[in-house]
Amino acid sequence: MPLALYLLALAVFAMGTSEFMLAGLVPDIAAGLDVSVGTAGxxxxxxAVGMILGAPVMAAFARRWPARAALxxxxxxxxxxHVVAALTPxxxxxxxxxxxxxxxNAGFLAVALSTATRLVAPDRKGRALAVLLSGTTLATVAGVPAGALLGTALGWRATFWAVALLCVPAAFGIANGVRSGTRETSSVPGPSLTAELAQLRAPxxxxxxSLxxxxxxxxxxxxxxxxxxxxDTAGLAEVWVPxxxxLFGIGSFVGVAAAGRLSDRHPQLVIAVASPALLLGWLALGLLADRAVPLLVLVLVQGVLAFAVGSSLIARVLYAASGAPTMGGAYATVALNVGAAAGPAIGAFALxxxxxxxxxxxxxxxxxxALVLAVPSLRLISPRDRHGDGAVPAP
Structure with missing residues (x-):
């Protein structure tokens, strides 16, 4: 894998830390700004709403910009x-x-996803996605727990300052590592924005x-x-949150790494096996969350399964959007963040x-x-060409 891909992952690490860090800061933010935990959530x-709106708009706006300038x-x-967030009362x-x-973040990720797929061979999109998303999973392993500890020691605002500082080395790496050396399949100009948007009609x-x-x-x-x-449910001290x-971060890293090796050539296997296991894991967590050891074990297992299934499905989005080389990353970002917006909102209501x-x-x-919809749709989202790599053009 090219060095530029790992430099993009460094920036995704900073952004992933910001996106996930609230999982450990919600109670403190709620108390500090005098709102309920559900509201802070x-x-x-x-x-996620900003990601949904920003991904297609920023990708369309910056589609003719040099990748490095946009990033x-x-x-x-x-x-x-993040500087403003750290200061606001x-x-x-x-x-x-x-x-x-x-x-x-949406603009960055949309451009980064499209750039990543042009840095590698056409049949290695899943591997490239795994490297890029490793920045997010490492954020859950290191960045988010460190942010929770920093928030506990110095207050939640310190975590926002830390994320802003993380952007400095990431920017330096992009400025020096991302150049014009992306893989192009043709010297012919790419499709128009209208043609790329028309890909959204493909089932x-x-x-x-949707999945x-x-x-x-x-x-x-x-x-x-x-x-x-x-x-509250398990009755553990606050120090157990990090x-x-x-554990969830370690699981997510393992899940993305495993899916990255399998999802290019065996996507149906990953989705068909891991999806039912993911459902059973959530049911078990709901039944056993009041017990410390089962809770912590299931958090690890669900990290593996959730990110293995999720990253495999997002890789299928990139394959399906192969006819939209600049907007495909935006479509993948939207798919990720429609769920990230709706999930916590519905979760807050359920809470x-x-x-x-x-x-x-x-x-x-x-x-x-998702499982009910996926079973009859496996052949649609994971078609296989005669070479067996699944990298067939989108319809």
């Missing part, structure tokens, strides 16, 4: 939003900064995006409210109406719906 939805511009805006301003930071792309959104929605519904599950986040385990039951329901 909506900051995750705000970030650096988005990263600079992202860092500035009001929840409404913090909410707005999350939306704007997400727009910047294969729509099904892959990715459902699985990611379930993951975010449970993960956003992991801190109160650990402290450990739970580390208020059902209780502490409400978000886990939401995760089970969304995953179950």
């Amino acid at each position: 909506l900051l995750t939805s705000a970030f 650096l511009g988005c990263l600079a805006l992202f860092a500035a939003c 009001t929840f409404s301003v913090l909410f707005a900064t999350r939306v704007m930071a997400a727009v910047a 294969r792309l729509l099904v892959a995006m 990715g959104a459902l699985v990611n929605g379930g993951t975010f519904a449970a993960f956003t409210f992991l801190a109160p599950i650990v402290t 450990l739970a986040l580390v 208020a109406e059902v209780g502490g385990l409400g978000p886990v039951w939401v995760a089970a329901v969304l995953t179950g719906v």
Whole structure:
């Protein structure tokens, strides 16, 4: 894999830390800004909404820009939003900064996803995606728990300052590592924006995006409210929250790495085996979350399964959007973040109406719906060409 791909993953690490860190900070933000835990949890939805809106708009706006300029511009805006967030005394301003930071993150990720797939051979999109998303999974392993510890020691604002500082080395790496050396399949100009948007009519792309959104929605519904599950449902001390986040992060890293090796050539196997296991895992978590050891074990297992299934489905989005070389990354970003917006919002409602385990039951329901839809759709979202790599053009 090219060095530039790992430099992009470094920036994704900074952004992933920001996106996931609220899982360990929601109670402190709620107390510090005098809002409910459910309301503070909506900051995750705000970030996801910004990602949904920002991905296609930023990708369309920057599609003719040099990749390095677009990436650096988005990263600079992202860092500035975190500085404002660290300084604001009001929840409404913090909410707005999350939306704007997400727009910047969306633009970055959309361009990065498209760039990553041009850095590698056409049949290695899954591997490239695994490297890029390793930045996100490493954020859950190291960045998010470190942010939770930093927030516990110095207050939640210190975590926002830390994310802003993380953007500095990421920007330096992109400025020096991402050049014009992406793989181009032809010297002919790419398709028009209208032609790329027309790809959204393809059933294969729509099904892959829908399944990715459902699985990611379930993951975010449970993960956003992991801190109160650990402290309130399981009755563990607050210091156990970072450990739970580390376990989930380790699992997500393993899941993305395994799926990256399998999803290019055996996507049906990954989805057909891991999806039912993911559903059973959420059901088990809902039944055993009041017991510390089963809770922590299941957090690890669900990290593996959720990211293995989720990353495989997003890889299928990129394959299905092969006719949209500049907008395909935006479609993948939208699929990820429709779920990331809806999941915490539905989870917050379930938390208020059902209780502490409400978000886990939401995760089970969304995953179950995805499984029901996936079974008859496997051949559609994972067609195989005569070479067996699944890298056939989108219809």
